[in-house]
Amino acid sequence: MRYAELQVTSNFTFLEGASHAEELAVQAAALGHAAIAITDRNSLAGIVRAHVACKDKGIRLIVGCRLDFMNGDSLLCFPQDRAAYGRLCELLTVGRRRAPKGECHLHYADLVSHAEGQTVIGLPPLEMTAESRAFLQLLPQDFPGRAYLALTHFYRGDDAERLHDLNMLAADIGLPIVATNDVLYHTPERRPLQDILTCIRHGCTIDEAGLRLLANAERHLKAPAEMERLFRQYSDAIANIATIIDRCTFDLATLKYEYPDEVTEPGETPQQTLARLAWKGAEWRYPNGVTDTIRKQIQHELDLIEERNYAPYFLTVASIVKFAQEKEILHQGRGSAANSAVCYCLGVTAIDPINTGLLFERFISTARNEPPDIDVDFEHERREEVIQHIYEKYGRDRAGLAATVIRYRSRAAIRDTGKALGLSADTISAISKSIWGWSSKGVTETEIRQAGLDPLDRRIAVTVHLARELIGFPRHLSQHVGGFVISRGPLSQLVPIENAAMEDRTVVQWDKDDLEALGMMKVDVLGLGMLSCMRRAFEMLKQHYGQELTLASVPQNDVEVYEMLSQADTIGVFQVESRAQMSMLPRLQPRKFYDLVIEVAIVRPGPIQGDMVHPYLRRRSGLEPVDYHKDELKPVLEKTLGVPLFQEQAMRIAMVAAKFTASEADDLRRSMATFKSNGKVEAFEARFIDGMVKNGYSRDFAQRCFNQIKGFGNYGFPESHAASFALLVYISAWIKFHYPDIFAAALLNSQPMGFYAPAQIVGDAAKHGIEIRPVDINHSHWDNTLEPQGNRHAVRLGFRQAKGLSEEIAKAIVDRRDIGYPHMAAFQRRASLSNQHLVKLAEADAFRSIGLDRRQALWSVMALEKEPLPLFGNLEPVAPDEDVSLPLMPVSQHVIEDYRALALSLKQHPVAFLRAELIRRGIKSTEDINHETAGRKLVVSGLVLVRQRPGSSKGTVFMTLEDEHGIVNLILWPHVFEKYRGIVMGAKMVGCRGKLQREGKKPREVVHVVAEELYDFSPLLDHLQEKVGGKPGNFSGILSHSDYMAHPGDDHREARQRIPLRSRDFH
């Protein structure tokens, strides 16, 4: 007897199925099923996972899905061949596209028009009605010889009668019967989680759920013998399964993906077009002549592309880039495409791989049968134009965004499970608040205790237990930030397409891993904030200094720029502005472009976890000889002095030293990155280390290499990617050094972006001698602008820095400014803003040019709208109001109000007002510590700028404090952090007693304080405010931390994984 479960709901039927496809595949294989069908509701979103899992576990997958029609009828649908599969995808696309996001509106008539080649199993409802009988009666004629009726044993007490009746009905209408168990989970132990999912779906608690829950735990995969026993009176129902297994043999692996042709000249093949464009591009890229080396490289690449038939893909990317060039949208290829000279010549990437010695084989190799992956960054503000261009050019039936499966993470899992179990909102928030970052491991008992809760409270314990199971469950499909799938034929015959939440977007049902697993190519159209910033800078450069530059034409090898980088003077510079990067720069002393490539790659979890950083630094400074362990590794590690720093180096080691095959090495990389590794990593680890040891390497080196691979799994940079980023590092540093005015203005106009808040950017610019001028109704624009001042420019803060003002408001103010606003009444009349906006301007202290400070302005705008003067509408009354003298606002109060309205102050640093008090307490300023010797114990204090707990730091926390002179970095070892957790997480200003550490020589030394004790100084800040009645205002509430923030334009996946800590984890 061959049994296969044909009705299985995986967790891709969101909030219903309670098992992963992997778990179902494993269980089915263990029970001895011949095959398994994963039939999610109106969806193929989970089918690739199922396909991969089944392949892995050696069990056949029957591709299909459950179709639920609008009138309530349901059936299972299994395509028998590729063509029928295409029809099923099309059918689902029709249903999805006509429904709002997440829903699918289908009618039986839709199926009939896509019926060819489908095998269907009618699902009878629990109570048969005349309508459902009529529906089932249609099946035999619409699907002659291919329709069945499902019989399921539900343990409801009436199974014998019901199955008997259904059998009679089946005979009556000529439908063969087939047994299913309508599976919702792989083992009965998942029933509690399934109940929780039901509660989440219905938005009720488990105590209220009542009959919405299932009565028993029978909906699991059962052994073939048990199914046979249950259907012993209906042996046909079991026997017919084999027929279906044999008939529905469609395999996802047979999907063939074809690229659009992109041939521009009639008569040309795609390859010929590509070659023509590449050679033309070579002349443009190498104006001094295409040398033999270059010619050979390009020809070599073209040959390989031809061999793999990838030309259409390259042409697709090239055409997208061409569009961006025409529209003057700044862009740059990233990732492994930078290894390709052809990509360089096509204008896709900005790095010359021949010059930098990047190897094309890392991009496309004959060994790996894997499509190349070209990612292109665009200015994040103009990326949408590119996306809409793609839709327009290829049509929605040929282009779709890849999906991103949004999965449950700790926080949401705890929240939803806790709600379902009836925990109060504050208990839930107490549990989840104590979680650091996006942990996929769930909450520990210690964490529960720290949250002030009782870990023995059984509901809390059960919540935590079930939440842990829930973590990783898909919650819904979202759109990938920019991964496009483009096909030659209709895409909807390849994969169902659905609507995205955003208007004008359509998304395929598969995510990038799915697409990769099936060998489908995608183009990543990403947004990068720094590119927007660069475009602004180039524009200002042209406008104010008459210099025209592009990414490619910024002068290279500028010694002064490297000197600035070496001194870690990098606030605002792309990628190297973080605390970790800043402390690395003086040690690494970058002197040439490749040093920047290493700088970008080295401060990553991979090299840090692999303990590769210090050996590299020692070798670089000549303290340690370069050692390749064995000669075979020399070609792999030569550029990095024998220390593996890049992702592909680690993979190469696996191949060269541990004797992995290319595809094994790739498997290894992927098993690190995928969500559920299922113990695979450990198996690889043993093989890897043993392999290297057997090959004559030290166990220690092998272990470190493997640790590094583990780190790379998610967080590693390949060399080419680092090179693309390094170019932006250099360019942004170049602008910062030569035009700090432009740099500051462009950076401020591109916010939010990067690591630092506007206050720090402004402070840094001022330190570089740039005058920053305040927001003013008579001078400011929406953006921050430059105003001439000597041979440089001063930065005039724009209205965008002020809270509560929109670009429209700013435009109104500027458009009607004419030769200026002489007084408030004139401003009010001409700009005609609402009272609310006038108040915002007053709060931003933007009326100084008409002689009103914040308080006077506020006083005068408060009266305006309430008593309009229609009679005097055409006059400009000169004396605005009665002569009222308000108490003068102290400067410290002004600073506070500045922070409140602008998040920065040009008047003073808040800590400056506390200096006397701090001196009294014997606290050193950041200026003072420059004169202290290393090893001294001292107390420093400042506003908390940044807090980080990098995943690679094993619990060590880094804090950056700022006072009126500068910043100081603190290192908190885990035990210190645990002791002062509350202060670290909550305080806006801290004092820290600790030991001063110095490394390197001035001016390139790294200074930090190793914390021993921490004090919460936030109350001091409250004393800056004017007091009355013994109640100081709450200033500390205004300051916000800029915790380790992602570059928003940065690749979404990486950004998320790289953020070990988000500010919201603190509040």
Add this chain to the structure above:
Amino acid sequence: MTATLLLSSTTAPAQARRYLSLWLPHWSTDRWRLSRKASAREAVTHAPEMPVVAISTDAGRRLICAANESAMRQGFTPGLSLADALARRPDLQHFPANPLDDGHALQRLAAWALRFTPLVMSDNPNGLLLDITGCAHLWQGEAGLRQDMHDRLRRHGYACRIGIADTIGAAWAAARFAEMAPIMPIAGQRKALAALPVDALRIDLATAEALRRLGLRRIGDLYPLPRASIASRFGRLLLGRLDQALGDVSEAFAAAFAPPPHRVSQIFAEPIGTAEDLHRSLEMLAERLAMQLTEGGLGARRVKFSCYRLDHQVSEIGIGLSLPSDKASHLIDLLARKIEQLDPGPGVETTMLSAGKVEALRQSQTVLEAGSSGDHSIGDDTALAGLIDRLGNRLGAGKVYRLVPVASHLPERAVARTAPIRRGGAPAWPHIVTAASGSWRPLRLLDHPEAIEDVMAPVPDDPPLQFRWRHVLHRVRAAAGPERITWEWWRSIDEHTTPARNSPSAHASRDYYRVENETGQRFWLYRAGLYRPEQPVRWFLHGLFA
């Protein structure tokens, strides 16, 4: 808030008045602590106070809404979430706030304060206002009065702050903001108020904040400003408050007390003692009480008949009603049944009938057209209520109930008892307990399943062939099942016992069978737990079909 604002700037005050404002900053927490002490019969100790906070629930979040002084000092201030507070101090005492009770208690305190002056009003949520004009000389002046009130409240255990001034507004400000000089001299409020923060003007936080941002932090900062410029920026309310505090406009003082309790009494010239006399008195009082209730549109839910005896003892009987009633006959009927329980002792000099709990009466229309169909349900309901009251008062509370369905798969949990009459009708019985669905439920469910023996059933889950119940062996002629019902796992986690992960009770399920014996009797049986080889199987009978 009973104090209504009079914003008209009409007449100047006719004669100088003096007001006292009492502020009870920790009213809720003080009351909670005192009630605990009373119940625990604890002596009033002077040990340092433990922090205590009152908790209100807002959209699922439990927030501190009141705190005692010690809690305030430690930063547990209103607005903080309880979870945050507990994270900082796990042993923090907390209790659910009860603003309604606090309000009632404030009313009682207002009555107590009548000892100082007849003109008292409550100043919700945690203060009183007293018009003490002309009263202070009894305490040798205002300071004496203030001290006396302060001491008495402190002795009771209430934290309090008291201010006295010419105007309500100034007294209010003095109590809350003028710790040093809580008694403002006659006609001295302008000077005294000048130094107080603007918050002392009884204005909302946003206005106070806006004033502060203009640098107008003290009330005195407002004096030099042109009135028109204040009005044009802050509206008239701020000026009104200022004028009230300064006494430039008058403010209404509304001494308000709760409506008199619903109670009627009869005093006898000669003590009475016979049941007949008492019954007559009851009848008379009931008529009067009923009239009073009808006038107020109210009905009694609890009524007490009290007899005050010559020996200062009280003998009482009481009844409860399932629907509010204002029918004298109904009350008399119910109370008369208990009248023999009264012990007149040496004689009763006063009788009193009081409605301890009243509710608004549903407007009942007497039958408009006798005999017309469909509109006699109200009459029926009332009649039914009468019957239920008679049964309930005879059998004891809780003995008369109605069964309502509960959404649960577990048969014994699928039904619950509730009040016999509920407004809005009973919920519909779900499918599962009616015979329409596949799952059958027996007409009669045993309170406790009874073990049955000698069960023969093919494994693993076929219906039994025979069983012995109450010593009688039944042979099964027909059977259906199993219906598998698994225990509600989330309920077992609340139990204190820790079920082992794989113990049968942790994931226990039952297989239910409907069986019919040879004589046509039908039973509902179940096997506890799933069949496992080499494990004893236990069977139970849980119900009987007709």
